Amino acid sequence: MPVRAPWRGSAPAGRIAWLAVAVVVLVLACAVSLAVGARGLSLATVWQALTQFDPADGDHAVIHARIPRTVMGLLAGGALGMAGAAMQGVTRNPLADPGIIGVNAGAALAVVTGIYLFGVSSLSGYIWFAFGGAAAAAVVVYLIASMGRDGATPVKLALAGAALSAGLYSLMNVILVSSQDTLDRFRFWQVGGIAGRDWSVILPGLPFLAAGALIVLCTGRILNSLALGDDLARGLGQRVGLSRSVTALGIVLLCGSATALAGPIAFVGLVIPHAVRLLTGPDYRWILPFSLVLAPALLLVSDVIGRVVLLPGEVPAGIMTALVGAPVFVWLVRRGKGAGL
Template sequence: MISAGSATRGAGLLGACGVLVLVCLLSIAVGARSIPLPEVWQALWSPSDSTESLVIHDLRIPRTLLGLGVGAALGLAGALMQALTRNPLADPGLLGVNLGASAAVVIGIGWFGVGAASGYVWFAFAGAAAASVLVFLLGSAGRRAATPERLVLAGVAISAALSAFISTVVLLDNKTFDQFRYWVVGALAGRKMSTVIELAPFLLAGIVLALLLARSLNAIALGEEAGRALGADIGRTRALGAVAITLLCGAATAAAGPIGFVGLAVPHMVRGFTGPDQRWLLPYSMVLSPVLLLAADILGRILLSPGELEVGVVTAFLGAPVFILLVRRRKLVAA
């Protein structure tokens, strides 16, 4: 028999999916050339040679699909980070993923002459993966297991080193700085469908792995001893969680650049409705994070129309004050 709480959460998740569909349609309709929703719906099912149809299929649909994938990845990765570290203020950047990707992009631009967004993708993904693996190896070095505290400390150390490396390279090479600054701000514009297709397997693998870890994460949330008593393999769960975070953050950062706040705040806000149960927290974060990301992208197009403001800038401006207010209200930090 389904409990009232489960029924409410299930209905809420369906409602969130409905909101996501609406935001996706708005993302396709709104831009420098605004297209009425009826025309959007018709163009989706009956492509033509009209300008509106070409804009929708060549520009807006790839951008919206990328926002869906990147938002879902950041939300799930943030929820995983907060569960694995038992820290509600943790975010995907805590393991050095963003800075690992950024360092690799700097290398690609400065040392290999990569000049297109399609070329940044694989450098960024490789850098994100390498940083995550290095953090996990350092956090698990020695006789002690990779505890949340050791992983966080390893992430801080690696992030500091990577930040210094990036600053050194871009300050010494103006050409690298000029190209790098457009990627590092975080944006969904200018990406092709080929980028979405190339990264889709990594995103799907990370999403499936993250959702499969829900029960184990619930067990280890009670503490290591209680988790083992409930049959959870602590080391295996942390290792698989690190793999999922690498896949999700690596692909998302490679495709859109480092985008802040989404993976930090959405899982935290969702927890107020779902509670700590990862079986609900993870799916809600996966659905509502792209809602936030696409809504921010739409707002960025409206604010500077016919130009646009990059989504990474919008999420930072909107998200930071809201999150600070939320943290203070919940008394997670000292007032």
């Protein structure tokens, strides 16, 4: 697929300009997230509530109640966007997302096990089971793919992830069909969303998200080398196995934390890196920060649409990201001008 990116020859100036535009878009998405809902408020009221909070003002109270939801969208969206971009680089698979290395399946089985065996019923309880399950599944996938002479190649990672996911989902379904109570509790987490999360859910995930983001943001050059193929990367002095392991650790921290906090959210980590390549080309030193900014914007906009499309009810963000992201992804594929991996 031909590589086509605007301003490729103009140093980083054009990309910096686009990144500034992306930051503005994200700020607007945050403002709309605070203003829009069952009770619509003006942006002026949002600004006043943030700068001159009055506890006796009902509008201000509503806006402050929406802040954790918006922060959750920022954290989960940024984590999924960066993890999706890094995952596509590590596996050299343009369709890679958190499901390809068993993260979603591992987290889901762990949450179901926590509900069924230990009676966990709160989101703050789900997070630890989900993160542990996601991390364990990713480690198992990598160990399986590492067997053999060539180590953890992209094809072996994809095959091991698909096989393990199928097995874990089968075990999960065995538990769910045998326990209606477990199914009733689990289905609210399974659809994915950022509603109903408070600071008690968000704060435990911050250290993992910060560590994962720091690792992945520092792997731009590594991913650029891996994109050339393992042999060329070794010729450039890259220790392929170690580089892939370090990047995979960052991906697991980001995916595991985001999935634990918000549930399995589809398409964010798949669509955003493809859209970003239209602006940056194949350089992961730019793809990663752009994904960090634009992915939460997509998640927040999807969440806002879900709040108003079926008033007085809501459609979870995990469903809306699929509805919003799928047509965009199809358009990107049919356009056929995205940068290759």
